[in-house]
Amino acid sequence: MLSVRRATRALAAQAMRLRGRARPRWLIVLAYHRVLPRPPADFALDRAVVDADPIEFELQMERLSTFASPIGIDRLLGFLSGERDLPPNPVLVTFDDGYRDNREVALPILQRHRVPATFFVSTGHVARRRTYWWDRIAYLLHHTTADEARLRYPTELVLRPGAEPERARRTLLRLVKGMTGLDLERFLGELAPALGVRWDDAVDRHIADETVMTWDDVRELHRAGMAIGSHTRTHRILYTLESDLLDDELAGSRRDIEQAIGVPPAAIAYPAGRSLRALPMVTAAVRRAGYAAAFSTQPSPIRVDRPAVEAEIDPFDLGRFAVDAHTTWDRIGLLLAAPELRAGW
Secondary structure, eight states, X not given: OHHHHHXXXXXXXXXXXXXXXXXXXXXXXXXXXXXXXXXXXXXXXXXXGEEEOHHHHHHHHHHHHHHSEEOOHHHHHHHHTTSOOOOSSEEEXXXXXXXXXXXXXXXXXXXXXXXXXXXXXXXHHHXXXXXXXXXXXXXXXXXXXXXXXEEOSSSOEEEOTTTOHHHHHHHHHHHHXXXXXXXXXXXXXXXXXXXXXXXXXHHHHHHHHHHBOOHHXXXXXXXXXXXXXXXXXXXXXXXXXXXXXXXXXXXXXXXXXHHHHSSOOSEEEOTTOOOOTTOHHHHHHHHHTTOSEEEOOOOOXXXXXXXXXXXXXXXXXXXXXXXXXXXXXXXXXXXHHOGGGGGGO
16 A cells, blocks of 8 residues: 555656646635644534644645745736736635634645645634634534533424434524525524524633634735735625625725735635525625635646636636645545546545
């Protein structure tokens, strides 16, 4: 098995070297959330968004800088507008949400290897010091001692967090991601007592201060040459919102970032990552808010061997490959070497 792995690595490295001398055909965009040491068993927040430990992330960035051409989002936007070319074997690194470890852990590693990155920030959580809703759900499930919990809003629902904790978590996440018109604060407000767990402003603020970037952190990223993009105001799922809330999430987040760093963000990453190509009313709202590009987490490379117009690239449906805790450099290297074989991602 070890010899097969070594041979695969060697072939991937050779393929990337060859791509490094050729006109680029594909752009790969990688999406991260958190960079932390492997969470312990008593980790109370959502471990699914811890995508790499610092050692693995450093290896990934070192190899990217060696075998590929990391670019900033300005270079991509220049290509999409027809004003700039891309280097051989280009790759764009992105982060979603706005976790504090992005600045504390990821930024020094990116700087050491001269890898530019784009950080898509959920501005309401930064400004109001609020815990991300998926971490809030994870915290409540982690601390509950209830064998059964009954919810009445937005629908009658029975959870069995003691016997089926993962099923309960998935059920709650699906509800938030799929329920049109959901009053999120009411839902979360009723979830805590149903699970028998204390949740108040003090708990909320404490967790947020431990995990969510401040505006000073965002400005530090900006001063370091990293790009700041929008991830909406409250990370609501765009296709579940009424038009007035949709406009506030999109345009409001863009204003928040401009006020904080002096530059409006050019791009947005869709919360939950679903492609919105089939929802023209939502993508029209994204355009109306002033964004020039938008990213999903549909795992698809971007074809760049022709001008963007000829390649029929939709700048509001740019695919990204979501990195997670099981993603090694070998997997990323194979993706860069042979994007055409991406089905296994």
